[in-house]
Amino acid sequence: MSEPAAAVVVKDLVKRFGTFTAVDHVSFDASRGEVLGFLGPNGAGKSTIIRILCGLLHPTSGEVHVAGLDVTRDPDAVRAQIGYMSQRFSLYNDLTAVENLRFFGGLYGVTAAEFASRLQWAIEMSGLAGRETALVATLAGGWKQRLALGCAVLHQPRILFLDEPTSGVDPISRRQFWDLIHRMAATGVTVFVSTHYMDEAEYCNRLALVDRGRLVALGTPSELKRTTMTGGLLLVECEPLGEALVALEQAPGVLEAAIFGDAFHVTVLAIEPALRELPRYLAARGLRCGRIIPIPLSLEDVFVQKVGREAAAGAMPA
Amino acid sequence: MAESPAAITVDGLTKRFGSLIAVDRLRFTVATGEIFCLVGPDGAGKTTTMRMLAGVMAPDAGSATVAGCDVVRDSEGVKNHISYMPQRFGLYEELSVDENIRFYADLFGISRREREQRAEQLLAAAGMARFRDRLAGQLSGGMKQKLGLSCALIHTPRVLLLDEPTTGVDPVSRRDFWRILYGLAAEGVTVLASTAYLDEAERCHRLALLHKGRLLLCDAPARLKAAMPGAVVSVTAPTPAAVRDALQNMPGLSSLLVVGDGVHLVVDDAERRLPAIRERLRAAALPFSEVVQVMPTIEDLFVASVGSPAGGDA
Numbered sequence: 001m002s003e004p005a006a007a008v009v010v011k012d013l014v015k016r017f018g019t020f021t022a023v024d025h026v027s028f029d030a031s032r033g034e035v036l037g038f039l040g041p042n043g044a045g046k047s048t049i050i051r052i053l054c055g056l057l058h059p060t061s062g063e064v065h066v067a068g069l070d071v072t073r074d075p076d077a078v079r080a081q082i083g084y085m086s087q088r089f090s091l092y093n094d095l096t097a098v099e100n101l102r103f104f105g106g107l108y109g110v111t112a113a114e115f116a117s118r119l120q121w122a123i124e125m126s127g128l129a130g131r132e133t134a135l136v137a138t139l140a141g142g143w144k145q146r147l148a149l150g151c152a153v154l155h156q157p158r159i160l161f162l163d164e165p166t167s168g169v170d171p172i173s174r175r176q177f178w179d180l181i182h183r184m185a186a187t188g189v190t191v192f193v194s195t196h197y198m199d200e201a202e203y204c205n206r207l208a209l210v211d212r213g214r215l216v217a218l219g220t221p222s223e224l225k226r227t228t229m230t231g232g233l234l235l236v237e238c239e240p241l242g243e244a245l246v247a248l249e250q251a252p253g254v255l256e257a258a259i260f261g262d263a264f265h266v267t268v269l270a271i272e273p274a275l276r277e278l279p280r281y282l283a284a285r286g287l288r289c290g291r292i293i294p295i296p297l298s299l300e301d302v303f304v305q306k307v308g309r310e311a312a313a314g315a316m317p318a
Numbered sequence: 319m320a321e322s323p324a325a326i327t328v329d330g331l332t333k334r335f336g337s338l339i340a341v342d343r344l345r346f347t348v349a350t351g352e353i354f355c356l357v358g359p360d361g362a363g364k365t366t367t368m369r370m371l372a373g374v375m376a377p378d379a380g381s382a383t384v385a386g387c388d389v390v391r392d393s394e395g396v397k398n399h400i401s402y403m404p405q406r407f408g409l410y411e412e413l414s415v416d417e418n419i420r421f422y423a424d425l426f427g428i429s430r431r432e433r434e435q436r437a438e439q440l441l442a443a444a445g446m447a448r449f450r451d452r453l454a455g456q457l458s459g460g461m462k463q464k465l466g467l468s469c470a471l472i473h474t475p476r477v478l479l480l481d482e483p484t485t486g487v488d489p490v491s492r493r494d495f496w497r498i499l500y501g502l503a504a505e506g507v508t509v510l511a512s513t514a515y516l517d518e519a520e521r522c523h524r525l526a527l528l529h530k531g532r533l534l535l536c537d538a539p540a541r542l543k544a545a546m547p548g549a550v551v552s553v554t555a556p557t558p559a560a561v562r563d564a565l566q567n568m569p570g571l572s573s574l575l576v577v578g579d580g581v582h583l584v585v586d587d588a589e590r591r592l593p594a595i596r597e598r599l600r601a602a603a604l605p606f607s608e609v610v611q612v613m614p615t616i617e618d619l620f621v622a623s624v625g626s627p628a629g630g631d632a
Contacts, residue, residue, distance in 0.1 A: 035578065037578070040488075041458075041460075041488035041489075041490060041491075042458050042459050042460065042486075042488055043458060140361075141359070141360055141361065167514070168359055168360040168514045169359055169360070170358075170359035170360075170361075170362075170529065170620075170624075171359065171516065171617045171620045171621050171624075172620075172621055172624060175575055175621065178575075178576070178577075179575075179576060182558070182559060182576045183559075186559050196488050196489065197515065198489065198517060199515075199516065199517050199615075199617065201578075202577050202578055203576075203577050203578050204578040205578045205579060206578070207578075220578060220579040221577075221578050221579050222554050222579050222580075222607075222608075223579075241500070241504065242500075242501075242504040245500070258493055258496065258497070258521075259496070259497075259500045259521070260520055260521050260539075261520070261521065261522060261523050261524075261538055261539055261540065262523065262538070262540075263540075295613075296612065298517070300489045300517070303489045303490070304489055304490055304493060307488075307489075307490055
């Protein structure tokens with residue numbers, strides 16, 4: 001990682017479709033070897049940003065450099081530097097594993113000389129040794145997913161884009177997949193992940209939270225958990241549930257209350273006063289209280305608070 | 319909730335497709351007013367189970383009752399008491415929100431007055447009261463799912479079967495969705511929902527964790543976590559890969575996972591291993607900000623009960 005660190009530089013990026021501003025003055029950069037996650041609700045502008053980074057869409061204004069190349073001036077060269085793996089891996093089910101690799105190799109312009117060694121690498125990486133000639137349709141999800149990854153990186157791209165890469169995959173295959181991604185990143189590949197699965201987000205080195213075209217938070221998962229939230233999160237046991245929910249939502253210092261099984265997760269402005277006052281408040285309303293204890297925040301809490309709060313504030317110019 | 323009568327009983331339920339056993343001797347019960355989740359990755363058997371419980375697919379073996387009706391012998395009776403929302407609920411995209419609701423109300427034979435009352439209530443709870451004239455095709459993913467739910471609830475079922483209702487739905491809409499489900503449960507409606515999001519299952523009363531058609535675990539999330547052997551430890555550090563390499567052959571270690579800003583590991587005994595982990599990191603001169611025991615997630619439970627695949631390369 002001694003050469004210039006920034007693999008992707010985005011400065012003041014704006015994209016408008018007619019009167020609709022899909023991307024609104026977004027700036028960030030990503031280093032070589034970084035795994036950067038894009039989180040946001042549907043329609044937040046995640047895929048527009050990614051399409052611009054891939055050189056598939058022209059920005060309205062702003063500056064975007066990918067692997068040292070300007071995407072507006074040199075979109076074709078940019079595309080040679082990137083790999084893309086979509087949510088529904090675009091593999092051909094009626095072709096074998098090797099045939100799929102050959103097809104994508106051709107598509108990405110991998111030379112015949114390189115292909116043999118890359119093929120070997122992809123087969124080993126995806127754990128498909130012995131199954132090279134199996135039809136893709138007969139492979140289990142985890143293999144398909146690793147094969148799709150192999151196809152996407154056969155041409156050794158410097159930037160890799162993943163769109164909800166492990167949705168619906170069993171947790172063991174998912175963990176293997178992320179291990180591969182981290183090993184790939186360690187060789188200097190920059191990885192972009194677009195998702196609204198919070199458990200995928202946990203695997204990213206840094207997260208960019210996008211809402212209505214704007215970047216509303218950027219940081220490591222633990223930074224976001226620490227700094228995004230003004231207050232903290234409490235586990236509250238209180239019955240009966242229905243009345244307790246209504247009471248908690250109206251309690252002073254409470255930002256949000258959600259039922260989790262037989263208890264609540266309550267977002268509060270400040271932990272200490274809430275620990276002191278909530279038991280009294282709930283008891284005064286005839287509710288039976290059990291434990292009230294602070295618990296660590298999840299990324300989902302960050303997401304809901306950040307996006308919810310921004311939405312409540314209305315569309316404010318950046 | 320132990321005393322309430324069972325709204326759903328499943329006993330030895332099995333379904334084969336050729337040589338594939340999609341659902342393998344499944345057994346569980348769901349109490350009235352309970353929110354019960356079928357949790358597992360794609361191919362776990364969630365949808366097949368759901369279809370059998372909805373009375374639209376016959377099991378190969380075993381039995382099940384829903385709202386007191388046998389799903390095989392009385393599949394028509396089942397349909398009177400349930401609402402089933404499949405993964406792709408049949409919304410008419412070129413009809414408005416209101417028109418979709420009217421269509422389902424007519425299908426279920428709901429009177430006009432009842433429909434109006436119910437629709438107003440459901441759409442308010444879904445936060446969609448302003449969108450009654452909008453075409454269903456122009457709704458966001460989250461709103462489409464909430465409209466589907468409103469349509470499914472227009473006839474006040476006793477049991478609600480939801481097949482992956484929140485797939486592709488963002489976390490904010492997902493919370494709305496769960497709020498509605500808890501409102502229904504409070505009215506005594508039993509909810510059986512499936513999900514491939516393991517973290518989402520934390521929200522239900524009880525869950526059945528499925529893998530390849532089989533039941534791995536079944537209980538309340540908090541009880542399952544408390545019963546998991548070993549301890550999950552989170553290390554927050556700027557160089558996760560180096561931390562992994564340093565801890566790889568630690569005694570007492572059963573799993574090691576690199577995440578975005580650290581590693582997660584499962585060890586046999588937190589008290590003994592936490593100081594050992596810190597020592598190792600210091601000896602290797604690796605910076606870290608935190609080494610703490612954390613609550614296991616449903617994913618940790620899944621991995622612990624399935625075990626590592628033979629020859630796993632992770």
